Amino acid sequence: MCLAVPGRVEEITDDVALVDFGGVTREASLALVSGASVGDYVLVHAGFAIEILSEAEARETLALFRDLAGALDQDERGRAEEATSDGGEGR
Amino acid sequence: MIDQRRFSSEPEARSLVDRIHELVDGPVSLMEVCGTHTVAISRFGLRHLMPSELKLLSGPGCPVCVTPQSDIDRAIALARAPGVVVTTFGDMMRVPGSSSSLERERAEGADVRIVYSPLEAIDVASAEPDKEVVFLGVGFETTSPTVAATVLAAADEGATNLTVLPMFKLVPPALHMLAELPGRALDGFICPGHVSTIIGTDAYAPIVERHNMPCVVVGFEPLDILAGVVMLLEQVRAVRAGGVARVENEYGRAVSGRGNRRAQEVLSRVFDVDDSEWREIGSIEQSGYRFSDEFENYDARARLDVEVEEAVEPTGCICGEIMLGTKLPTDCPLFATRCVPRDPVGPCMVSSEGACAAFYKYERRKT
Numbered sequence: 001m002c003l004a005v006p007g008r009v010e011e012i013t014d015d016v017a018l019v020d021f022g023g024v025t026r027e028a029s030l031a032l033v034s035g036a037s038v039g040d041y042v043l044v045h046a047g048f049a050i051e052i053l054s055e056a057e058a059r060e061t062l063a064l065f066r067d068l069a070g071a072l073d074q075d076e077r078g079r080a081e082e083a084t085s086d087g088g089e090g091r
Numbered sequence: 092m093i094d095q096r097r098f099s100s101e102p103e104a105r106s107l108v109d110r111i112h113e114l115v116d117g118p119v120s121l122m123e124v125c126g127t128h129t130v131a132i133s134r135f136g137l138r139h140l141m142p143s144e145l146k147l148l149s150g151p152g153c154p155v156c157v158t159p160q161s162d163i164d165r166a167i168a169l170a171r172a173p174g175v176v177v178t179t180f181g182d183m184m185r186v187p188g189s190s191s192s193l194e195r196e197r198a199e200g201a202d203v204r205i206v207y208s209p210l211e212a213i214d215v216a217s218a219e220p221d222k223e224v225v226f227l228g229v230g231f232e233t234t235s236p237t238v239a240a241t242v243l244a245a246a247d248e249g250a251t252n253l254t255v256l257p258m259f260k261l262v263p264p265a266l267h268m269l270a271e272l273p274g275r276a277l278d279g280f281i282c283p284g285h286v287s288t289i290i291g292t293d294a295y296a297p298i299v300e301r302h303n304m305p306c307v308v309v310g311f312e313p314l315d316i317l318a319g320v321v322m323l324l325e326q327v328r329a330v331r332a333g334g335v336a337r338v339e340n341e342y343g344r345a346v347s348g349r350g351n352r353r354a355q356e357v358l359s360r361v362f363d364v365d366d367s368e369w370r371e372i373g374s375i376e377q378s379g380y381r382f383s384d385e386f387e388n389y390d391a392r393a394r395l396d397v398e399v400e401e402a403v404e405p406t407g408c409i410c411g412e413i414m415l416g417t418k419l420p421t422d423c424p425l426f427a428t429r430c431v432p433r434d435p436v437g438p439c440m441v442s443s444e445g446a447c448a449a450f451y452k453y454e455r456r457k458t
Contacts, residue, residue: 002127003285008092032357043285043288045233046208047207047237053092053345054344055093057344058093060343061341064318068318070106
């Protein structure tokens, strides 16, 4: 029910955008967003754009994945160092 | 824009799953409250990648599932009324009412039409001015602004034969209720991504403050969900060590702190917040909408007088316990026997976003 699909704004006429969802185009009302422009990626739900997606934030999220996964590497490194200093073997 | 596939890369998924196993050193229960998360977790098989001590529970996140039987019966009564066209999202069609369903009523001649957008209800109302067109207003904060904007558009166009049956629900009051349930050992909420697009991450601050309950707003791709789980587990560890829970945002590309102000303004113009009845859960304070005085003419409940039969709840169905996270679909004796998607007993098996339907489709053979 809360499914929303990202698509690229191709045209804007009055308050209605033509949005490209990877080859399929559909109209979406822009009544719920401010300042959408051609070329923006919008999140569309039930025929309405509900947000303009942020590319900068998307890049930050990809970096976050690496950071969160990287925390494991650091922990593992920490344990390996502990094991080495204890004279034991790394797990 | 960044290729969506980068949010489902396998090497990073493996690293995040390893991190999750690292962080779980005792029983932990995390709950999502969004049907789209329910489906994503089942569809991507994420539950089976989790350590056995980590439970991913589905809360009352399927709007169709939490719509009380009396509202389903009212929708059916409206469909039976002469001169009425009922327009609805497809999810509502097969939900069993006390004695029928919208699908059955349509087969018997009622005018029930599935729409993709509530705006289509205005087209129907314009094309058929001698009919009363009703839109079934089901959904959370993601959907309610689209219906509110539709009401504003209808008012602009002077459509007088369109009404909405308001059955909307708000998520934060349900989270308070879940956090306060006696004996309910929840450790954190996977907060709904697209609801949060509208309400913003700030809306969860009272939940975190009142219950010291970690809240992370999470997107819907596999890496989004795994990263959200890692963030929650790190918070759970901190809270158990005496720390303070926070609201975090994993889904920054679609969710801001304050949310979609324009959508919030449209909502508050058309609707007032009111107490609302949730199926199998009961009334939750300030968890629904009624029309504001300015737009009360659009309220199907007030405008169209129909006789609604006395609600009869399905017997043996444990949807209520499933939606509160105390039972899994596979704990229900009716699951995949008497209750199947083709012939559902309860709403959790009807809606594609119901926990039972998601389990049936993606996890039945694995559990």
